[in-house]
Amino acid sequence: MHDIRLIRENPAAFEAALSRRGLSGIASQVLTLDESRRAKILAAETAQAEMNALSKKAGAAKASGDTAGFEAIRAEVADLKANVAAMTTEADSLDRDLRNLLLTIPNLPLDVVPDGKDEDDNIEIRRWGNPRNFDFTPKEHFDIAGVKPGMDFETAAKLSGSRFVVLKGAVIRVHRALSQFMLDTHIEEHGLQETWTPVLVKEEAMYGTNQLPKFAEDSYQTTNGWWLIPTSEVTLTNSVAGDILDEAALPIRMTAHTQCFRSEAGSAGKDTTGMLRQHQFEKVEMVTICTPDTALDEHDRMTACAQAILEKLGIPYRTIVLCTGDMGFGAQKTHDLEAWLPGQNKYREISSVSTCGQFQARRMNARFRPAGGKPEFVATLNGSGLAVGRCLIAVLENGQQADGSVDLPAVLHPYLGGKTRISAHGALV
Numbered sequence: 001m002h003d004i005r006l007i008r009e010n011p012a013a014f015e016a017a018l019s020r021r022g023l024s025g026i027a028s029q030v031l032t033l034d035e036s037r038r039a040k041i042l043a044a045e046t047a048q049a050e051m052n053a054l055s056k057k058a059g060a061a062k063a064s065g066d067t068a069g070f071e072a073i074r075a076e077v078a079d080l081k082a083n084v085a086a087m088t089t090e091a092d093s094l095d096r097d098l099r100n101l102l103l104t105i106p107n108l109p110l111d112v113v114p115d116g117k118d119e120d121d122n123i124e125i126r127r128w129g130n131p132r133n134f135d136f137t138p139k140e141h142f143d144i145a146g147v148k149p150g151m152d153f154e155t156a157a158k159l160s161g162s163r164f165v166v167l168k169g170a171v172i173r174v175h176r177a178l179s180q181f182m183l184d185t186h187i188e189e190h191g192l193q194e195t196w197t198p199v200l201v202k203e204e205a206m207y208g209t210n211q212l213p214k215f216a217e218d219s220y221q222t223t224n225g226w227w228l229i230p231t232s233e234v235t236l237t238n239s240v241a242g243d244i245l246d247e248a249a250l251p252i253r254m255t256a257h258t259q260c261f262r263s264e265a266g267s268a269g270k271d272t273t274g275m276l277r278q279h280q281f282e283k284v285e286m287v288t289i290c291t292p293d294t295a296l297d298e299h300d301r302m303t304a305c306a307q308a309i310l311e312k313l314g315i316p317y318r319t320i321v322l323c324t325g326d327m328g329f330g331a332q333k334t335h336d337l338e339a340w341l342p343g344q345n346k347y348r349e350i351s352s353v354s355t356c357g358q359f360q361a362r363r364m365n366a367r368f369r370p371a372g373g374k375p376e377f378v379a380t381l382n383g384s385g386l387a388v389g390r391c392l393i394a395v396l397e398n399g400q401q402a403d404g405s406v407d408l409p410a411v412l413h414p415y416l417g418g419k420t421r422i423s424a425h426g427a428l429v
Helices: 004-009 011-019 026-064 067-103 153-159 169-188 203-208 233-238 292-313 359-364 388-399 410-416
Strands: 123-128 244-246 252-261 280-290 317-321 333-341 346-355 367-369 379-387
Touching (some): 004 011, 026 067, 169 280, 169 388, 203 359, 233 252, 233 280, 233 379, 280 292, 292 317, 292 333, 292 346, 292 388, 359 379
Parallel strands (some): 244 367
Antiparallel strands (some): 333 346
């Protein structure tokens, strides 16, 4: 959320920054509402002061025996009291309107973020690995012979509908090995603290990490008001909501492996085959809480953590910086990692790493206390380290062989009891 004081002080800069996201007229909307709210508050306070003064006069009139004067003043006080109550109610309503408006305004992009309208304007900043030359036409993950026995979409559709999958046998073993490998790498090599969190959260947690109110349709809500998390960014980031942390405790670097749930409301018709885009999936998430002046360094560090997973798996990838038109609502700057999928003959997103500055911290009231200073809002970052299902797809497609078997990355072998391949018949061998 944005600081209303900064908008008041420099509305032109605020408007210019939002114009890079394709928005206009926002600053004037905010200031008009803010001015109405402040005017109503001032009017209520003025009337309250007048009412207090009249109350003293009423007391003096009563004490002097001036009954007529006392009754006249008391009637005037009653009228003012009703007016103060009405104006206070209006001010409260305007305050809610202003807060609701501020909650729907996206974060401001950093100056280093490239301008652009959509994904075509993103800029590649790194490429690692060379896509393999196949002596046959590579298949998509769901068409590989050795994968088919372990990837059951028909049963999932019977159970839950479209965009679900039942994994079994060798395929789920590899899926589980991937998540364990990711966690171990982040904990032992990258210094992240493993954390286990709920997947059901209160509404305020979804507001804190800006899923609400703007993107309610993208998530699932239970009948008793809980929300299913779209990623453990929600729980990890909100773990410091309302806190004042010591600066010496920062940065806090966390990782968690959880189930995630998304309605995919805005993706009708996209990636309807296979398990690239599911309603229920698993992610190993990374979240950092730090001081604002270290956020960009932490962003690069977190990006490197995600890149390291792909490199250890031998998956070719590219890293892009998203332009202003393609960047997420809460981000100041975002790096996307795209893994090479030979079955599609293209790079597809497998991780998104964002720095949010103090945007989420203001919504959560998460602060730190500098040595000898007043509390300030922390900075928050989040990123996939990685999306487990998409990583599974990349491993299967890049490792597929002409006979329908799949060679698996060496780093996974210890997690699979020394097994190295999925056979053409779907067995782990």
